[in-house]
Amino acid sequence: MGEAARVYGPPFLAWVALIGRLAIYRVRDPAEDRSKRLVLTYLGALAISFTLQAPGCYEAAGDLLGIPNAAKPLSHWTVLVAAWAARNLLVWMREGGEPVRLSWRLRFLVAGSVVGTGVLFLLADTPVNDVRYNALYGAEPLVLEYWLAYLVGLMPALLDLARLSWVNLCDAERPAVRLRLWMSTVGVVAIIAYHVHKGMFFLSRRFDLPYSNTFTAVMDKYLTLVAFVLVLLSASLPRLRVSGDGAVAGWLHRFTTYQRLRPLWLALYRANPQIALSPPRSALLERLDPRDIDLRLYRRVVEIRDGRLALRPYLDPDAEARIRARAVEEGKTGHQLDAAVEAEVLAAGLRARSAGEPPPNGPPHAAIHGGRDLDSDTEFLARVADAYAATRSARPRGGTSARSR
Structure with missing residues (x-):
């Protein structure tokens, strides 16, 4: 069981991370779209590479292509793609501006590495299609040269990744x-250590130099597992914008508030889709997406206020007076009273707009209730959304608008 987890755990985690990103993927602006494409490229390349290195898939790739050990260069080329995509992502995050593109020197370096590894792989005498390629052919001519050609394209990206991760770590304040x-930093350093170790292993096999078999076994089995799990987790974790004492509790409160606002926001969006920058997703996908909750909550509050503004012609002040009187009779006071009245006024306005009723005569708006700042207004709208959801669940189907009562 432990060996299976070591072998198949990384590809499983990589595919889960990739599918999770794809499930919550949506474009907000061109800059964010560029960063997400880099993340998807990075995760997708790692998922393919890990899958090709799994024993069954490794042998199947060689059999399918008719080239023994074809999975070896294919997995290495996808690692090159992943490493440079991750490096470009960190460069873009730190410097911003235009999309990051490799200089012609780096492109030449990577292209030379790909061509060099391909040629050396085809020239090397490795006829048995076996996942134990390194142990079987470590002493063969051109295998060491293959590894060195691979490192020529990979190490610059890894060293840049380690440097950028450390620099960003020193500048970061949020936990x-x-x-x-x-x-990310520890994972990349571990990956660099593994590739240096593997170069020394091939060197020792080629020239019959002493190199500990026990050390090799430990490095091969556990270093890559720890390294890639750390790197995958760093790429997969949501970007929680939290800091200070009670950070987790504060984030959970904002995430819960964001979900509470959904019924009211969705109703206003359906009445006026122009209020939202992005169309709604399913409730399940929204709950599975914990990223950027501060920004998303702020936008939801603003869009609810925009939706109310667009609904102003249908908000009847006379209806509001009747609704408020009835709520007072029911014993509601303070914030509870204002939230309940606002919810019913909005529900009546939405029904009137949906039914095509003409706007009421007189002042074309009802009184505006809310908080004095963003936090208090967010809490008020969350109460309104709760009351609105309760009103909708309690109202029988085919109910009449408040204006006709």
Whole structure:
């Protein structure tokens, strides 16, 4: 069981991370779209590479292509793609601006590495299609040269990744960001150590130099597992914008508030889709997406206020007076009273607009209730959303608008 987890755990985690990103993927602006494409490229390349290195898939790739050990260069080329995509993502995050593109020198370096590894792989005498390629052919001519050609394209990206992760870690203040960068830094350093170790292993096999078999076994089995798990986790964890004491509790409160606002926001969006920058997703996907909750909550509050503004012609002040009197009779006071009245006024306005009723005569708006700042207004709208959801569940189907009562 432990060996199966070591072998198949990394590809499983990589595919879960990739599918999770794809499930919550949506474009907000061109800049964010560029960063998400880099993340998807990075995760997708790692998922393919890990899958090709799994024993059954490794042998199947060689059999399918008719080239023994074809999975070896294919997995290495996808690692090159992943490493440079991750490096470009960190460069873009730190410097911003235009999309990051490799200089012609780096492109030449990577292209030379790909061509060199391909040629050396085809020239090397490795006829048996076996996942134990390194142990079987470590002493063969051109295998060491293959590894060195691979490192020519990979090491610059890894060294840049380690440097950028460390620099960003030193600058980061938020605990969640620091955690991600710690995992990224340690993971990349471990990957660099593994590739240096593997170069020394091939060197020792080629020239019959002493090199500990026990050390090799430990490095091969556990270093890559720890390294890639850390790197995958750093890429997969949500970017929680939290800091200070009670950070987790504060984030949970904002996330819960964001979900509470959904019924009211969705009703206003359906009445006026122009209020939202992005169309709604399913409730399940929204609950599975914990990223950027501060920004998303702020936007939801603003869009609810925009939706109310667009609904002003249908908000009847006379209806509001009747609704308020009835709520007072029911014993509601303070914030509870204002939230309940606002919810019913909005529900009546939405029904009137949906039914095509003409706007009422007189002042074309009802009184505006809310908080004095963003936090208090967010809490008020959350109460309104709760009351609105309760009103909808209690109202029988085919109910009449408040204006007709």
